[in-house]
Amino acid sequence: MFLAFVMNLCSEADAFVAALPTALPFHAKTAFLLLGPMLDIKARLAMYSIVLSKKGIISIIIAVPVFVFLVSLAIYYLGGVL
Numbered sequence: 001m002f003l004a005f006v007m008n009l010c011s012e013a014d015a016f017v018a019a020l021p022t023a024l025p026f027h028a029k030t031a032f033l034l035l036g037p038m039l040d041i042k043a044r045l046a047m048y049s050i051v052l053s054k055k056g057i058i059s060i061i062i063a064v065p066v067f068v069f070l071v072s073l074a075i076y077y078l079g080g081v082l
Contacts, residue, residue, distance in 0.1 A: 001035050001065060001072075026079060031072040038064045 018029040039061065048057050 001031050001068060025076070027072040027075040030075055031068050034071065035065060035068045038068070 018024075018033050024032075048060060052060070
């Protein structure tokens with residue numbers, strides 16, 4: 001998830017990185033695709049600072065990684081079922 005935050009280029013480039021046939025499991029690719037665009041430093045955080053208060057930005061910075069982690073954890077445990 002930290003790699004997704006640091007490596008976020010744009011949504012198109014993220015899709016190509018996630019589509020590479022590497023040894024990354026599906027839940028890791030899902031976390032990469034969800035977290036990167038949501039916490040994009042260049043666009044999103046600048047846009048958030050215009051619209052939201054400081055408390056709202058901190059809430060998003062905390063809530064998004066927690067939500068993405070829980071979703072990827074659910075995909076990891078339910079992966080055999082799906």
